[in-house]
Amino acid sequence: MYDRRKRREEAKFYMVCLIVFNISILAFFKYYGFLIDNFNMITGLNLRIIEIALPIGISFYTFKVISYIVDVYSGKAVPQKNISDFALYVSVFPQVTAGPITQYSEMQAQLKNRKVTPEKFGKGMEKFILGLGKKVLIANNLAIIWAQVKGIEGLEMSATTAWIGIIAFTLQIYFDFSGYSDMAIGLGYMFGFKWAENFNYPYISKSATEFWRRWHISLGNWFKTYLYFPLGGNRCSEAKHFRNIFVVWMATGLWHGARWNFVIWGLYFGMLVYLEKKKIGSILNKLNSKIQLLYCLLIVTLGWVMFDLEGISNILKFYSNMFIVGSTGVFDATSSYLIKTSWKILLVAIIGSTPFMLGVINRFKTRLGKAGYISVSIFYILIFVISMSSLVGESYSPFLYFKF
Structure with missing residues (x-):
């Protein structure tokens, strides 16, 4: 019994050291x-900051390595003895730059037993x-609209322009x-892997809590499994529960980038989730579903302002534009x-x-049988051809989440 406890303590020590090293x-x-x-x-000092290139995908593969360490320690997974399989899990190329973040316990079986089939x-x-x-066809064109709006000098714009931009x-x-x-x-499917969906139509959510069950699902599951539950989750005192939510959402904000607006954005959603769980959830549930939907869309849209704009003054200025105070009016030439x-x-x-x-x-x-499958196939071919043609003709527009 003593040897088993000692080995367990040693294993915990090594686990903590490895996590600290990776973090x-x-x-x-x-x-x-x-x-x-x-x-x-x-x-008040002026220490020089040396520009350091950020390794590609470091946030994602760091979290995957930590998942492996914790899953092996907790007994959810067996240690991987094949270095090639471990390297494949950490750096499988479709996931390495922007996820989804697969937990090792979910992927270990697929490293050895996956099949590539025509289906x-x-x-x-x-x-x-x-x-x-x-x-290519939607996000890149929407990016042009937002770039035009937030590029307006001094953010001097009408309420309509501000709303069009943030939408x-x-x-x-x-x-x-x-x-x-x-x-x-x-x-992943093409190479025989099956990974869970990362988004489930988040903009049809009716609360901030539901939104984060549908948005970036793999990141939410990771923080829940490896941070929220180890801290005690909600099975603790009220004060500790608030602390756990605070820590998780501050970490969520910081994960997205080294800027204070990301921290504020994370804490904003953490406070909303806490209030929905403890204070206003019962009130929301009694409201009409359309009102719940509008509530969620409003709080999420307001959150994206602080996510993308840098500087508290710019964020507050944009909010004032959205709600007319301090804007150039309700409508202007730009909004037209x-x-x-x-x-x-x-x-x-x-x-x-x-x-x-x-x-x-x-x-x-389902309804048109073979003709339906042919029609859908033609639809996908057209999307592919138009997308590739668009890529040839447009300027470089990288994925937003590459920088996270």
Whole structure:
């Protein structure tokens, strides 16, 4: 019994050391400049910040390594003795730059027992093309709208312009990131892997809590499994529960980048989730479903303002524009131009952010039989051809989440 306890303590010690080691590497590359900058601001010193290139995908493969360490320690997974299989898990190329974040316990069996079949390959192709279309045909065009709006000098704009801009970004970030996730999952299918969905139509949610069950699902599951539950989850005192939510959401904000606006964004959602669990959840549940939907869309859209704009003054200025205070009015020439040039892509994006199109595709397959499958195949081929043609003609537009 003593030897078993001693071995367990040794294993825990090594686990903690390995986690600290991996987090330290991530912190150095991702937060070194942020820490020095804030240290200079507090102390009045002027320490020089050396520009350090951020290794590709460091946030994602660090979390995957930590997943392996914890899963092996907890007995959820057996130690991997094949270095090639371990390297494949950590750096499988579709996931390495922007996820999804697969936990080792979910993937260990697939490292040895996966099969490439025509059915999987075809499903993977469909998923990949869908993601490509989301990114190239929708997200990239929405990015042009948002760039025009936030590029206005001094953010002096009408309320309508501000709302068009942030709605465009709200849709852009969804199609950008879910598009990459679909491409990664599709490539996984083509190589015999099956990875869980990373997005489940988050903009049809009726609360912040539901939104985060549907948005970046793999990241939410990771923080829940490896941070929230080990801290005690909600099975603790009220004060500790609040602390656990605070820690998880501060970490969520920091994970997205070394800027204070990301921290504020994370804590904003943490506070909303806490309030929904403890204070206003029962009130929300009694409201009409359409009001719940509007509530969620409003709080999420407001959150994206602080996510993308740098500086508290810019964020507050943009909010004042949205709600008319301090703006150039309700409507101006810019908003008129944006409505005329952008309403089509905004409408397509709004429809595409709901399950409507997938429902149409599935109905074609089930009701029209072979003709339906042929029609859907032609549809995917057209998306692929148009996407590739668009890529040839447009300037470089990287995925938003590459920088995270």
